[in-house]
Amino acid sequence: MELILIPIIAGVLAALAGKQSRWVALAGSLVSLGITLFWLAGFRYGASFQYVFDKAWFSQGIHFRTGVDGISMVLLLLTNILVPVILLSALRNDKRNAATLFALIVGMQGALNGVFLALDGLMFYIFWELALIPVYFICALWGEGNAFRTTLKFFIYTFIGSLAMLASLIFLYSRTPDPSSFGYEALLAVNLNHTEAIWVGAGILLAFAVKIPMLPLHSWQPDTYSEAPAQGSMLLSGIMLKMGLYGLIRWFFPLVPEALNVFGPVLIASGVIGVLYGALIAIRQNDMKRLVAFSSLSHVGLIAAGIATVSVEGMQGAVLQMFTHGVNVVGLFLAIEVIQSRAMTRNLDALGGIAKQAPVFAVFFLLLVLGTTAVPFTNGFPGELLLLKATFGYKAVWGILAGITIILCAVYMLRMYQFSMLGKPSGGIYLFPDLRWNEWMAFGILALLVLWTGLFPQYLLDLCGPAIQKTMKGILDSTGVVS
Amino acid sequence: MKPDSIFHTVEISHYIYLSCVLFCIGLFGVLFRRNAIVLLMCIELMLNAVNLLFTAFSSYMGDSSGQLFVFFVMVVAAAEAAVGLAILVMMFRNTRTTDVSFLSNLKG
Amino acid sequence: MMQNLALIILSPLAGFLITGLIGKRLPEKVTGWLGSLAVLVSFVLSISVFNQIAANPAGMHQKLFTFLSVGSLQIDFALQADRLTALMMLVVTGIGFLIHVYSIAYMHGDAGFYKFFAYLNLFVFNMLVLIMGANFLMLFFGWEGVGLCSYLLIGFWYENAEYGKAARKAFVMNRIGDLGLLLGLFLIIFEFGSLDYHTVFEAAARGDHNLGVITAICILLFVGAMGKSAQIPLYTWLPDAMAGPTPVSALIHAATMVTAGIYLVVRCNTLYHFAPVAQELILYVGIATSILAALIGLKQNDIKKVLAYSTVSQLGLMFVALGCGAYTAAMFHLTTHAFFKALLFLGSGSVIHGMGGEQDIRRMGALKASMPLTFWTFLIGTLAIAGFPFMSGFFSKDEILAEVFVHNKVVWALAVGSALLTSIYMLRLFFVTFLGSFRGTDEQKHHLHESPWMMTVPLAILAILSIGGGLLNLPEIVGGGMAHTLKHWLEPVTGKPAGEHAISHGTELALMGVAVAMLLGAWLYTRNKYQSKGVVPEADEAQEGTGRLLSHKFYVDEVYDAAIVQPVNTTGEILYEQADRKGIDRIVNALGNLWVWLGGLYKKVQNGNLEYYLIFMVAGLILIVGFNLFR
């Protein structure tokens, strides 16, 4: 509850605070980080929901019910770490109406926390939608180029998905025993026949697949990422698309286990093909943001495929990789923003030789590139290892195809790094000041996370382990598949 | 009202057909005429068809509420006609015509 | 004593952190010596571990923390040391230390001096993790880690775009191998349920596992080794990797990292024992690589490229030994190769240093006078690699040839041919570089000088090792009671190969005779051509026929470019332009525009005309009433 309210209130205050809004926003977001860490400290390892807050909301069947288990804890941690980092990186921002920007970012934190905390179907949906709004405004108001059209497409696209999910949730709701309830457990208890499960599942999946995005539903992503302001891209790619993946674990598979045999293969195929598709396209992109967008498509494809294997490795690897990918992609977008704000371009053809002028930045950027490339001792490695293993264990062919990503990812990431940072200074890059203190801090936090997760992934795995196992048991019990 | 009154010597269905025909005459008049005054008259014709039907049913079933309804219809139709004619006058002042097909500025 | 193992890897890590973080503010000397000291500490500790292992063949094991524990799979961050490891540790840290010292002088004045030492320390750290890891994942950690350092160091002079390209090429090609290795690891997990060496090998030794799977595992692991140890088809990165500073080439691309593939196969000998198909594959790939690289080496004019191809060729030879199941021979050659190839690279570095960055041997010549120490050490290195009797390369190479002779006569003949080619190109290199007449510019001539002591002392030490390295594993006819030291040392790891074909001393002597004769012939040929006649090798462009083919490295790079790189790039472009923008995105937009178009259509219906409205209404009314009455 407080994790939702405090950032939203901070957002309202920040909108009113004028010049001081950045500090208000940062404070609000840090307070909720503090609460998250406090919760983490008191977290009892186990599968049950903790810190439960429950109050009747719309009606007796629709509650405002929040709770944390290991899976949501990881994502809360991610959200509440990344949002302060994003705010920090934007602190020196002097865009028009900066106050509103900060307000929206911190408000978004509240909505995202709501998504990850929700234990009631309708509440989940409401925060799911609510999280879309700040980021929409951020992208539309401060975007570049044809931002309105692009963001509108993004909004309608995801909105259609969400509405389909709403329809599915309402269907499940109508099938709960009287008095109908949207409660998580009540929805889980609904038994569907195969046909129903496919329809209901398709609706829910549409919402998640658009947001993740899964392969054929991704076309909003590259345009949106590249035309959004840096903070928008970070929020979208760093946290928002995790909503979809989280949704797969928390809602989709547990709600329609009956249709696992249909959706599992579809998701894996879509994920793995997405892995290759995104990677192949990323190799030839010259716009850094677009490159990262397609790389992100590639990475989340693997995560989704891992989840869809419904194996311990796949799911835990997915949770781990969600955290990792969030950190890395935010870092990459931050690096791109650093480049763009100084060199006035992010076209790889026009860049080069930045490392000479900004060595500190170069090191941080390199670390993030390596993390994304899943080099051992960085955070990308353990998650990708688990995911590939899960995919390989599901079907060797998929595993091998997905494994090609470790080659292609190296190709495009290093290409990006090479063309932007290395080589001789070209174009207008003769004056490239190194990082400012706030950027330094933001990068520093991200770098620490990269190394920490890279070395000690077990901490996060332990956190989400019992909950994953419980979830998996729930799914497999319902399908009758013996694991 | 006596049970053997003239209404009962004629089948109720005849009344229904008659008023339906009247109604349809009015309706097609509305559809195919362009003069606003004529349109208004056609609508009155439709209302009268309804009135006839109400009266017939009322008598047939021995229930007074139908006839009550007819009075209300007549009163309201008068009010409506008054307002309608006023609007037509206003229109005529501005456009010098009562042909409704000239009114198509608002569209799309 | 147990924490020794952790300290061995932590010391270079600490070196990396210190030089990397504050090295920029320290004087060069301090940074350089700090970096070297870190490796020296590891070396000293390794000796202590070595001594313990000598007494305790079972080895040591140390778990630091649990890295991953998911489901039934648990992978620890754990270190171990057995005799194989101990040998590798000494090679890595010992040569590593020498090269660090050498680099202090070599890299003097470079803007990225501190970075260089940081990277080198990081490399040593990763290499140690690779060889000391107690499970396959640790190996993979180090495996990728050294690949990363290799990337960083090849592209050390990052302002040069070509170097950057070479670095990326190295990393990507390694990654291709890594994928094979990774898939191999997955198969191991599925087959054995664990990645611990101990568990896996113990289970494998029982011999009751699916041989097909084990063969697949072995082949996949070898694919990893191909990438790292530059075997066909993944060898082309290694010559390009010479873009890095010369000490890097010596340490990473000659002595240590590229031998990781050998180490991997030796480590998994238990598995390979059950996979003869994989062994055959290794044998053929090894011999093919060896010959191919040696041929290419004949016509290279860049001093470092020659050495690079020589490295590829020698690695191929080691794989040939592995293919025959001669693990000791492979490890022996690995060790001696580390000595003399490091020596040769450092020597070439010294030459390049003296020549002010010149690498083309056609501009050198007659360096003997101005760089005597370099000359003599380089000569020792050349002789060692060419197999001059009683030097290290002589014994190690002969042992391999002898093993191959037993195993497969055809391959033996090819291997001998490869050895002959090795002698020729090495002597060619030697004669052209150091003898004859000076062909450089006047400025270079004026500048020409012997290198400082920090560079020459490591050269001298390596020269001594190159001469005496053979003592490690003398054949019986020479060593008598001291023979086969290394073999006995490694026995706890490699086991006693059953049914070993011992060859008679006579045959062995005959084989040695063949080798010596070949060397002699090569000496005479090259001496005649390059010293006496003073022939200067043609420039690449001037080559014709076979020479052209060789100097262009059989056009393998071009073929790869056309067969793999371009298709991938084109696919990426086509996917983006056609499938993504014009396909999926256009469909999505069309779905959106459909409604707007319908809206435009509807606008025509709402035409403002009252009559039409009424007609529509009545038509609707009739439809509704009719539908309701007659359905």
Added chain:
Amino acid sequence: MRSLLLIFLGAIAILFAGLGKKEIRMLPWAIALLLGALVFIPMDWIANEQPDWVNHIVPYFMMVFDRSALAFMAVIIIAAMLVLGLFGQREITGSDQLGLILFSLCGALILCSFTHMVMLFLGIEALSIPLFVLAGSRKKDLRSNEAAIKYFLMGAFSTAIFLMGCAFVYGGTGTLDLSVMQRVIPGSAAMGGMTGLAKTGVVLLMTGLCFKIAAVPFHFWSPDVYEGSPNRTTLFMATVVKIASFSAFFRLFNFAFSSPLAHGNWSFVLAILAAATILVGNIGALAQRNLKRTMAYSSIAHAGYMLLAILANPLESFWALIVYSLAYAGSSAVVFYILNKVQEKKGNTEFESFNGFGRANRWLGILLILALFSMAGIPVTAGFAGKFLLFSAAFTGFKWLVIVALLGSAISIAYYFRVFRHAFLTEADGDIIKPEWQDSVFLAIAATVLLLIGIWPALITGLQLFELH
């Protein structure tokens, strides 16, 4: 009844008291009148019985002020307050328009409480006839004239059809009393179901009401009339008239024709009409360049959504309809207020006129976004709560219809956000608009309604604990 009487008498008083005075001077009285009427509603709600004197004025229980009537009355009065409060007309002399609005409001209140077809008819006419005048109240404006003519002719035409329906139902069931009808129709099952007369009658009644709420294919009048009428009248039509018609629709079809037999007769047809209405409304709105006309189409679409309430289980959908109506009234009032102000400055309501509006007027801009979000049904606005309640109530009946409605909601984003784009994302400098203090008060009320219900819909839906009848 007290509210209705108060407003009726007050309307007469205001009509005469306002002779020769500026209309704006009578406005506070009108607002006070509505406030007074509103105060009676909770009192009646708690008392929950019809006092005798009511039965003397309206005999034969032709009107029953039960709680379902009171709830709609409250919504309608609030909507009317917003209409009057936000549109104080300074130029108009004489309070005839004010009086007409109040009379029309009386008709609306009758539509909430009728239990007899005569009262339904009277309510519709009382609601409509003043509107004919109001639509044409800008006498010199040709567009206003055209709106009035179109509205009048088509309105009268549909009245005739509606009356024909009344007559048929009367012939088919033998009664004009709703509660009798409710009892009679199930009885006809024994005699082979409803007669063709009754069936046709029900459908004709339906078309008559569909005209009032502007459902396809009886919606053609609404874009033209909405566009041509003065802004205040348009808003009044869009909110008060529409909600009142829905109240009548709900009462008639979910009370008199609620038995399964009758329901099976009209529900499928109505479902098709609802789907068509949703699609036509949303698609038509997509192609518009004028905000006012867009709002007209959007109001058609909203009518389509609200039709879901008629089709759903009445116990659930009643409160959904109430919440939806409140949300719709509140957001429409805000949008029309802004639209009106922009029209005063720029002379038209083309989208281009809104360029830079949001940048120039921060608070009004935020309010505009809130209203648009509510219309689009985005959480946490009242519009979302309404839509959710409606859709979930209707879900058990016509699932495909709910899907169409969801699709419609998705389409609607495009045109609602177009307003946002012009207001915020264009570089032009918008005119600064300073709302009067009383405008601010009513805007604040509207915003509060939108947000409060959005965050906590149980505020309204909690009332379902009370018995309705």
